Structure formats: C-alpha cells, structure tokens
Amino acid sequence: KPAVPFDxxxxxxxxxxxxxxxxxRGIDAELGGSLRVTGTSRSPNAVGGFGLRRGVFxxxxQRLDFSRGNLTFAGSLATPALDFAAETKAGDVTARVAVSGFADAPQFTLTSDPVLPQDEILSRLLFKKAAGGxxxxxxxxxxxxxxxxxxxxxGPDVFEQARKGLGLDSLDVSTGASGGPALGASRYISDRVSVGVKAGANPADTAVGVDVDVTRRIKLKGEAGSDGRTSLGVGAEYEW
Structure with missing residues (x-):
C-alpha cells in the first residue's frame, strides 16, 4: 500500500x-505585522495581517502616497484581503483611490470631492484639467x-524588472525638490537599516539617505545631498 501522506x-x-x-498594478508598498498559522501542512489556516509602513500608487x-494600507489573512494563505487608500489634491478637486478585494483580483475605486464621473476624476488626477480639454x-x-x-x-513593468535585476527593495521615479524628475533606489542592509540614493537633474535632487528603525515605533532618517546639505530627522509611528 502507498505510504500515508505526511500531514x-x-x-x-x-x-x-x-x-x-x-x-x-501600480502598487508599491512595504508593510509590517504578524501572522499565526494553524491547522495542518495540508490545510493551513492563517490569521493576522500586515499594516502600512510606506507605499505609493x-x-x-502620477504618484500618490498611500495614507492607509492593510494586508489581512482570514484563513487562506493564498488570497489575503487588501485595504489601501491614497488621496491627492488636483486643483479644486480632491481625488481618492481605494484598493480592496483579494490579492488575486484587486478592485480599484475612484471617488472625489465634489463628486465627478470616473473619467473626470482620472483627468483631474493625471492632467489637472477636465477630460474635454x-x-x-x-x-x-x-x-x-x-x-x-x-x-x-x-505591457511589461520595466521598473519592476529593473528592481528585481538589481536586487533592490525599492525603485521609483518621483518629483524632486526643484520640480524635476528624480530616480530613487533603496535596499535593506539589515533588519533595521535601509540605505538609498536619489539622483536628479539638479544637485538639490541628488542625495544619499539612510533609514534606521531604532525601535518598532521610533525611526531615524538621515540624508546627505550632493550640494553639501545634510539633514537628520526623528519620527514616531503609532497604529490605532
């Protein structure tokens, strides 16, 4: 008889x-949290979740910073539930993007204040003007x-392919302090320390930075620019 499968x-x-x-799908976010897995190896049951540390859409x-982000497991390890939200001001319109549903079939919802049709929200979000113009x-x-x-x-996500090929944890394009484009890349060198570089067309947009998690809530962030400027910041994060 065949052996009984190990379970x-x-x-x-x-x-x-x-x-x-x-x-x-435009999401690039880092989260942290905890998860408990029970059941059996043939039928695992996962309960827990991870909350947003930083992330962009x-x-x-167009780049939006996430103000909320949760990845929740309520049984299945394969399909966690998503709950992300980002918001931006485009002229006289406040546009919001919400991501919900499960990871294998995310749902994107656009809302605005004042209320506008979906294509108008996107037009204000991307081009700061009405779709008719x-x-x-x-x-x-x-x-x-x-x-x-x-x-x-x-089509293929060129930045995602480049990030994987270079072994980075983050690679993105943002708007620098001078208003021009800036390319940023970062990588964790330990569980608590991340180093990164930002390169732009102007010296004010080029810098090397380091993020240190002193404790689970206390963060240090330092930066040295190519124009000689330096900065050091201390922050605290709380979840409620």
Whole structure:
C-alpha cells in the first residue's frame, strides 16, 4: 500500500515588523505585522495581517502616497484581503483611490470631492484639467490609466524588472525638490537599516539617505545631498 501522506499539525507565529512587500498594478508598498498559522501542512489556516509602513500608487506617471494600507489573512494563505487608500489634491478637486478585494483580483475605486464621473476624476488626477480639454496623446494616457485600473494588459513593468535585476527593495521615479524628475533606489542592509540614493537633474535632487528603525515605533532618517546639505530627522509611528 502507498505510504500515508505526511500531514503535520501547525502552530506557528510569524513576526515581520517590516519588509513585507505588496507590488503590482501600480502598487508599491512595504508593510509590517504578524501572522499565526494553524491547522495542518495540508490545510493551513492563517490569521493576522500586515499594516502600512510606506507605499505609493503610480498611475501613468502620477504618484500618490498611500495614507492607509492593510494586508489581512482570514484563513487562506493564498488570497489575503487588501485595504489601501491614497488621496491627492488636483486643483479644486480632491481625488481618492481605494484598493480592496483579494490579492488575486484587486478592485480599484475612484471617488472625489465634489463628486465627478470616473473619467473626470482620472483627468483631474493625471492632467489637472477636465477630460474635454485633453490632447490626443493625453486622451491615450487616460485610456491606459483606465486599462490599468480595470486589469487590462499594460505591457511589461520595466521598473519592476529593473528592481528585481538589481536586487533592490525599492525603485521609483518621483518629483524632486526643484520640480524635476528624480530616480530613487533603496535596499535593506539589515533588519533595521535601509540605505538609498536619489539622483536628479539638479544637485538639490541628488542625495544619499539612510533609514534606521531604532525601535518598532521610533525611526531615524538621515540624508546627505550632493550640494553639501545634510539633514537628520526623528519620527514616531503609532497604529490605532
């Protein structure tokens, strides 16, 4: 007779205060938290979740910082639930992007204040003007944004491929202090220390930085710019 398949009983707690990454469909976020896995190796049961440490949502070149982010497990290890939110001010319109549902089928919801149709929210978000005033190229970008949010094919993610190839934890393009584009890259060198570099067209946008988790709540952030400036900041994070 064939051997009985091995089926171990599980009771494992996983603590990860950082370096839990959620990426894809414009999301690039780092989270931390804890998870308990019970059940058996053939039928594991996961309960717990991870909360946002930092993260951005990129949509056709526009970058929004997440104000909320949670990855929750309520049984299945394969399909955690998402709860992310980002907000930005575009002229007289406040636009919001919410990501919900499960990781294998995320749902993107656009809302605004005052209330506008979805294409108008995207137009204000991306181009700071009404959809009726877009150029043909901008209209194409708007269509690409709609495809990204609806799950349509968007081609290979060049930055994600580059990040993996370089062995980095983060790689993104942002707007520097002078208003020009800046390329940023960072990597953890230990469980509590992350180093990064930001390169821009102007000296004010080029710097080397380090982030240190002194404790689970206390953070240190230092930066040295190519123009000779230096800065050091201390921050505290609390969840409620």
């Amino acid at each position: 171990a009983t599980l009771d494992v707690r996983i603590d990860a205060p950082s370096r839990i990454f959620v990426r894809g 990129q949509l056709v070149g 877009l150029s043909p190229f901008q209209a194409l970008q708007l269509a690409q944004a709609v495809a990204q949010l609806s799950g349509g094919a968007a």
